[in-house]
Amino acid sequence: MELLFLVRRVQNNNDDEALVDILNMFEPKIRKSLSTLQRDVREDYRQEIYIRIIRAIRKYDLDNSPDLFDFSNTIRNRWREKKAS
Amino acid sequence: MEIDILKDNILKQNKVFCSFLNDPENKRLYNKVVESNREDLLTELNKRFKEFFLEIRLRKYISTIIHNSVVELDIQRRKKEQFLAPYDERVQLKYNYSASFYIDKLSSIYTDKKINDVLKALTEKEKKVISLLFFKDLKEVEVAKLLNISQQAVSKTKQRALQKIKMKMREEND
DSSP states (O other), X not given: OHHXXXXXXXXHHOXXXXXXXXXXXXXXXXXXXXXXXXHHHHHHHHHHHHXXXXXXHHHOOSSOOOOHHHHHHHXXXXXXXXXXX | OHHHHHTOHHHHHOHHHHHHHXXXXXXXXXXXXXXXXOHHHHHHHHHHHHHHHHHHHHHHHHHHHHHHHHHHHHHHHHHHHHHTHHHHHHHHXXXXXXXXXXXXXXXXXXXXXXXXXXXXXXXXXXXXXXXXXXXSOOOHHHHHHHHTSOHHHHHHHXXXXXXXXXXXXXXXXX
């Protein structure tokens, strides 16, 4: 729930520290994605990725989540469709 | 009736639900709900699941953003590179003339005596390759083209040079 907690802080309090924590959290993934690129462009791309993540976090809809019954209905329907096809 | 849904096998096989139950706290709550049919516990379980689902969806979302933006930016850069290709060739020629310049500069970049000694131990060819690869950030293929040797030769020289540097550094440290 760590990420969710941080995102709430960003959205409600405009907390910059939380934002930095989130970016640090995804550092391994960013590094992995950048590892295929040439060294000289990595830093530029990193900046762009940061911007996109920040934008996404600010707009992310935290209220719209399925509960257990929505979820279970969805997977059951998916299962039935799979069986039918 | 709602609680019967929870006992469903399809749900139990679901990966997301499984990992939700991996948390001992959630597992206990789930068992309690199935056994006792209590509404208040069910609400609590539901609330926990909602949070859990949000969290993993958000994680996946951000990971996808990272991956996609790297792919997208790289495509853009490649297009630009194609566009500028004739200019790049001219720049590459320039490197050829200044290659020796970078090698001389190599030792002046580092003031640390240790590193200087290590770099001096390399042969001319190794110095060239190392300086072009790591100080000019060229690819092995580009270095090969510049020095008129095969890419495999560059790779081999690089390996040998790095090995040498490693050994020297180890010796110095002992």
